[in-house]
Amino acid sequence: MVAPPDNNVLWARALHFSHNGSPALTGVSVEVRDGEILAVGGPRGSGKTTLLQCLSGQLLPQQGEVWFNSAPVHTMGPVLRERLRRDRFGWIDPEPVLVPELTAWENVALPLMLRGVPNRPARKAASEWLERLDIGACGRKRPGALLQSERQRIVIARALVTEPTVLFADEPTAPLHRADRAQVLRTLTTAARSHGITVVLATHDAEVADLADRTVQLLDGRRVNSLRMPGPSSGLFEAPADPSSEGTACSLSV
Numbered sequence: 001m002v003a004p005p006d007n008n009v010l011w012a013r014a015l016h017f018s019h020n021g022s023p024a025l026t027g028v029s030v031e032v033r034d035g036e037i038l039a040v041g042g043p044r045g046s047g048k049t050t051l052l053q054c055l056s057g058q059l060l061p062q063q064g065e066v067w068f069n070s071a072p073v074h075t076m077g078p079v080l081r082e083r084l085r086r087d088r089f090g091w092i093d094p095e096p097v098l099v100p101e102l103t104a105w106e107n108v109a110l111p112l113m114l115r116g117v118p119n120r121p122a123r124k125a126a127s128e129w130l131e132r133l134d135i136g137a138c139g140r141k142r143p144g145a146l147l148q149s150e151r152q153r154i155v156i157a158r159a160l161v162t163e164p165t166v167l168f169a170d171e172p173t174a175p176l177h178r179a180d181r182a183q184v185l186r187t188l189t190t191a192a193r194s195h196g197i198t199v200v201l202a203t204h205d206a207e208v209a210d211l212a213d214r215t216v217q218l219l220d221g222r223r224v225n226s227l228r229m230p231g232p233s234s235g236l237f238e239a240p241a242d243p244s245s246e247g248t249a250c251s252l253s254v
């Protein structure tokens with residue numbers, strides 16, 4: 001086993017994963033640098049979610065290696081991987097899932113309280129994150145009284161309140177309208193940058209990927225290079241990835 005380069009917070013090599021025999025990743029390698037916002041693009045079914053699940057230790061690849069800093073995630077047992085996810089990683093799903101009986105600030109404070117943080121400091125941290133995400137006024141409301149975009153901001157605040165080393169966001173703005181999408185995403189990336197949180201963001205929206213530092217593209221479970229055509233809502237032209245370009249930016253503005 002070869003240890004990954006020092007400046008990568010995550011480093012995955014030649015990942016293979018099949019769901020019940022149907023291949024989702026076939027030899028994907030990717031690196032994530034400390035503090036960067038990396039978009040994982042590609043059409044539906046291209047393997048984005050599976051890649052994020054392998055990188056975050058939710059799934060064990062059937063072949064290949066995943067390293068977090070200098071720790072080999074692919075050889076960890078379930079207890080260690082669970083601890084890693086709890087202590088160092090955050091996760092945002094496409095649909096906002098909140099506890100309906102709790103207020104917004106209680107939902108955000110929940111991960112801190114589960115770690116034993118007392119009520120007052122947990123409440124203070126939750127309120128600060130609600131303010132940062134421009135939903136300070138929603139603190140006392142329950143999820144049922146909030147708009148979908150407000151609920152998704154609460155989910156984002158809850159994922160950031162523990163200040164994880166890496167935040168995995170799987171299509172975090174998929175259910176939102178176009179205008180809300182850009183605003184929520186800008187808030188998420190600004191908050192992550194200001195706190196030095198690395199973000200791995202799965203998206204099939206080229207405009208979403210524009211907010212990232214770098215994009216890697218998947219197609220049918222493989223990495224491909226992408227050439228972005230001119231224009232704001234341009235499509236992506238894809239070509240097989242050159243393994244020797246591993247580590248260089250994959251999105252080339254033409």
Ligand SMILES: Nc1ncnc2c1ncn2[C@@H]1O[C@H](COP(=O)(O)OP(=O)(O)OP(=O)(O)O)[C@@H](O)[C@H]1O
Nearest residue numbers: 019020022023024043044045046047048049050051
């Ligand atoms: N639990 C599962 N059981 C069986 N097949 C699965 C499962 N999860 C994913 N797949 C298949 O694996 C492939 C990759 O799926 P994955 O969800 O990783 O792609 P994706 O790019 O995230 O897609 P989407 O944008 O639709 O979320 C797809 O063909 C999908 O149908």
